[in-house]
Amino acid sequence: xxxxxxxxxxxALPKRTRFGPMDCGADPDGYVKMTVDEYETIRLIDxxxxxxxxxxxxxxxxxxxxxxxxxxxxxKLAESLVNxxxxxxxxxxxxxxxxxxxxxxxxxxxxxxHGQRFGD
Numbered sequence: 001x002x003x004x005x006x007x008x009x010x011x012a013l014p015k016r017t018r019f020g021p022m023d024c025g026a027d028p029d030g031y032v033k034m035t036v037d038e039y040e041t042i043r044l045i046d047x048x049x050x051x052x053x054x055x056x057x058x059x060x061x062x063x064x065x066x067x068x069x070x071x072x073x074x075x076k077l078a079e080s081l082v083n084x085x086x087x088x089x090x091x092x093x094x095x096x097x098x099x100x101x102x103x104x105x106x107x108x109x110x111x112x113x114h115g116q117r118f119g120d
Contacts, residue, residue, distance in 0.1 A: 008037040008059045008069075010094040020086030032080045035092025038073035041066055 013036060020031070037059070044055040045066075052070065056063040080087040 005093050006061055006065075007093050007095045008040065008061055008065075009097065010036055010040045010059070011097045013096065014039055014089050017089045018086060019089075020080060021084050031086035031088050032076045033091070034073060034076045034087055034089045035094075036089060037092040037094045038069055038076065039089045040094070041070040042073050042077070045070055 040059060041055060044050045044058060045052065050058070052066050053063050055070075056066040059066060061069075076087070079085060
């Protein structure tokens, strides 16, 4: 019996979950699905400039797990950009922090460290 998959800590869902060319239409082959935890690794490593180790701590998973999630997320971003496909962010194995600043401070979320909520 395999071990159950560990849920990843995510501070907030993205405000927008669909990105891509305006002429993409509703073609099911014309999109790439990125999970919320993959989005979170891109946000933490590329935007917040955390190391993979720091990202792993915040998401409560091993560094090697973050490395794999991040590699898959980058591949999906590249596929979307290079092939002109819509990027959809949804699903994945994650636990969402509460919307309150106090509870998110517990996980060390940088977006709440300066008294500012993500997306504000």
